[in-house]
Amino acid sequence: MLAVAAVDLLAGPEVGLLALFALGPAFACITGSVRRALLVGTVAFLLCLGIASFDGLLHTRRAAVALATVLGATAAAALAATVRRRFERELADIRSVAEAAQRTLLRPVPRQAGRMRIAVSYTSAASAARIGGDLYEVVPGPGGTTRVIVGDVQGKGLEAVETAAVVLGAFREAAPDEERLEDVGGRLERALNRRLTGEEFVTAVIAEVDGDHLVTLLNYGHPAPLIVRPDGDVAFADPPVAAPPLGLAALGPIRPSAYEISLTPGDQMLFYTDGVSEARDSGGVFYPLEHRAHLLRRADPDVALEAVRLDLVTHAAGPLGDDAAMLLLRYRDDAPELPD
Structure with a gap:
């Protein structure tokens, strides 16, 4: 003026x-x-x-x-x-x-299960709502085991949040009681069949960690967890047979088969959703998660997971196109100190 x-x-x-x-x-x-x-x-x-x-x-x-x-x-x-x-x-x-809904839906997970350190990270694509359809949970299982789920609901918005609530509610009820991991998956499938219509589905990995840190996995069409060894070796824990996601079991006779991964001191297992593995940069290149595994070598697992999250956001050069959840298990029995 x-x-x-x-x-x-x-x-x-x-x-x-x-x-x-x-x-x-x-x-x-x-x-x-x-x-x-x-x-x-x-x-x-x-x-x-x-x-x-x-x-x-x-x-x-x-x-x-x-x-x-x-x-x-x-x-x-x-x-x-x-x-x-x-x-x-x-x-x-x-x-x-x-x-408040996110605190109820995605409750804080225990930071330790036996000698397994646990860290989680969640980044919502809907920044205003700060919540989406990715899910995770860690609960005690029978016989001193620990059971974990990481999943991704098809779609976005409130319907995805409601479906995630159904999955987490069923898992929290079934995981402490069912002896077999397949029975936990069956309970989730039945709970979703009462909720889902049409071709809606949920990809998920259910895991059980025993006292010897043998991890049993059940994969329902979800990205395979990443195994990071202390010497820097990286591998994906792929299932022996691909199986459909939860909610689509009627489309085929194949059901997921449980398979085992043995963890040794210093090993890490990273669970994640496709918001991580399918994040693209401006040139359309997917996030190279296996080549960023060195970021997990920080001594504090929370700091390590935050380093991966920041690197993911930098790779996308802007808001993520999908929710991104990560859960890290680190076996710390007599583990050598990991350098920062």
């Missing part, structure tokens, strides 16, 4: 810049409050009135139109600021509800 006043004073009344004072209140409503919009509008009106008087245009049609324009822009700015503040409050309420 000061620039408009200066140019008008230098150029003279024939240039006709009075109406440009309306830009002040128009921009004030973008980030400011209603009071700020009205204050800026008042200043704009007084400047317009003063410049019109200085130019000898106070009683002309041009000045009347300019003053009316400033008043109209001020009223519109105040209204826009009111609506924006209301939407901001509603968004804040939605975020608080989403965070």
Whole structure:
């Protein structure tokens, strides 16, 4: 507004810049409050009135139109600021509800199971909601075992969250009681059949860690966990036979077969969702997870997992296209100190 006043004073009344004072209140409503919009509008009106008087245009049609324009822009700015503040409050309420739902749905997992250290990371593609269809859980199993699930619900939004809640609820109920891992998967399948319709499905890996740190896996069409050895060797724990996701068992006779992975001191097993493995950079290149395994060599597993998450976000160079969940198991029995 000061620039408009200066140019008008230098150029003279024939240039006709009075109406440009309306830009002040128009921009004030973008980030400011209603009071700020009205204050800026008042200043704009007084400047317009003063410049019109200085130019000898106070009683002309041009000045009347300019003053009316400033008043109209001020009223519109105040209204826009009111609506924006209301939407901001509603968004804040939605975020608080989403965070409460996430705390209920994705509860904090234990940081230790026997001598197995555990770390988790969750990055939602819907930044405003901070919650999505990826899921994870760690619960005690029968006979001193620990049971883990990491999964990904097809789709996004509230329906995906509801489906994730069904899976986690069924897992939390079945995992401590069922002796066989296949029976836990069967309970999840039956729970989903009561919830899902059409071709909806959930990919998941269910794991059981015993006292000797032998990991038994059951893979329902989910990306295979990544095994990282202390010497730097990396391998994917692929299932012997590919099986359909949860909710699509009726499409084929193949059911997932349990298979075992033996962990030794210093070994790590990273569970993740396809939001990690399928994240692309600007050139369409997928995130090279196996080549970023060295990031997990930090001494603190939480710090190691955060390093992978930050590297993933850097690779995507912007918001992720899908939710990304990771769960890290680190066998720390007599493990050598991992360098940072």
